[in-house]
Amino acid sequence: MVPVVVVAGFWGKLPLELIERILDLLIDDYDQDPAYQWTTLRHMARRQMRRIERHFYRQWVPKLTITLYSGSRCQMDYTVADRDREGVNFESGRVRFQTSAASPSDSLNKDHIRTLWDQYSFENRVAHLRLGEGVLCRGMTGGYIVNDTDIVDLKVESEGLGITFDWRRTFDALLREEIMMRKLQAEMTLDRRAQLAAERRWPTSPRIQRLALVKHFVLDVQMAKRVAVQQHRRRRYDPSGQAKIGSLTHESQHLHKQPLPTLSPAPEPRRRCCVICSRRTSPSIFEVVSCEESVVLSLEGWEQLGKDELLDLYAEAYGWNCYRCLGQENNMDWQQISKNDWLTVYDSGAEKLHNTRRWNPWF
Incomplete structure (x- = not known):
């Protein structure tokens, strides 16, 4: 619009x-x-x-979810508390969110939860925000807003089972960065189209144009715009540039492509198992976005496209994501194989287009 x-x-x-x-x-x-x-x-x-x-x-406050992560496997959602749904705290500007779990799991006890929240900081964003999950973009898969924006004026309660924060300033941070990323994507897209047009490689068919843009979004835009926002965020927080951007991790380096210092030798794994079970770090926003965000919904006029073309575009994006994430950059056939797998192996068309999925290192 x-x-x-x-x-x-x-x-x-x-x-x-x-x-x-x-x-x-x-x-x-x-x-x-x-x-x-x-x-x-x-x-x-x-x-x-x-x-x-x-x-x-x-x-929108009731449609905001804050997810606290611990390592690669544990995540805990916080949503607005029932007493705050009545609007009694509107004037104060603060809301209380609480976990919906009746009790923490054995692998995530109260002491651990409290420690995670105590470690939450600019350089260690162990919690991410999701707005409109299953609601925005007509409930299309990957159509909601997800980011690791600051939870402003955060206070931890009930040993970490509840939190309070300034909802206006938190929404302001979340949505201003969303608009910034839209502008960056629009600029990158215009530049790419101009380059292809100058080289006489911009397709004439609108459908092929959309496929070309999906490839561009996945490989060149989706992560680059988030790197730019993270760097902008650091300049505001610490003009000296000394603060660490916590989301730029070695686990997600294949996504953000930013240079990082050499890792010290890893400690002995906690158990003799796979790298996922032994992983101690929580997912960065780049890893979460790679799994959860659909670039198809960044296409202008996607609402007017038919189901078959939308499925084809989702599959196209999935293929390029596999091409990038699995280190197959020199194997052009891999993208097509992955695309066909997505179209033929997984859920039905309706489930693929209207599905709520979360970051999961197993898939």
Whole structure:
């Protein structure tokens, strides 16, 4: 949807009630784009700011999930507490989230949970945020917002089973970075199209163009835009540049492609098992995004595409992701093999296009 721009002088000729009604309708038109609502429409008028913030408190705070990670296998979700659903804390700007688990698992006891939260910092983002999981982009697979943005003014309660934070500032951080990544992707895409056009390699068929863009998004854009945002985040946090970007890990180096210092010799594994079981580090945002985020939904006009083409585009992205993640960069056939596997081996078409999946090192 294209943002609406209205000449400032036009507003002065309209009654206040009509202006407010127009703004209300504009806001409603972007109900499936909370990032644009929050970062742009919220600042159009004081009344609209209040209205949007109340809407976010009722609509989007309950659709925010914060996931705490421990190693490669344990993850624990926190969602808004029942007492906060009634809106009693709207004015305070703070919300309380709690884990839905009746009790921690044996591998993740209360002391361990508390320690994980105590270690949460700019350089150690052991918790990620997901907004609109199964809701945004018509519930399409990988259509929600996921990031390791700061949980602002975080306070830990109940030995780590509950947390409180400033929801307005947290949403501001999450959605501003989302808009920044959209702008970076648009710039990279324009540059790529111009390059291919200059080389007379830009396809004439719209369908082939979309396949070419999916490849470009997976191999050149998806991770690069997140690296740029992480570096921007560090410049704001520490202008000296000395702070470590915790998401740039050796485990995800094949994704982010950033140079890292040589690792010291690894300690003896805790058990004689596979590398996944022995892994001690939590997933970085790059690993999570590689598994969970669909680049297909970055294509302009994807909503108008038929089911068969959407499935083909999802499969195309899956193939290029395997090509990259499994170190098959010199094996062009691997992408096609992986694509065909995705189309023929896994779930039905409806399940593939409307599926909620989480990062899992086993798959």
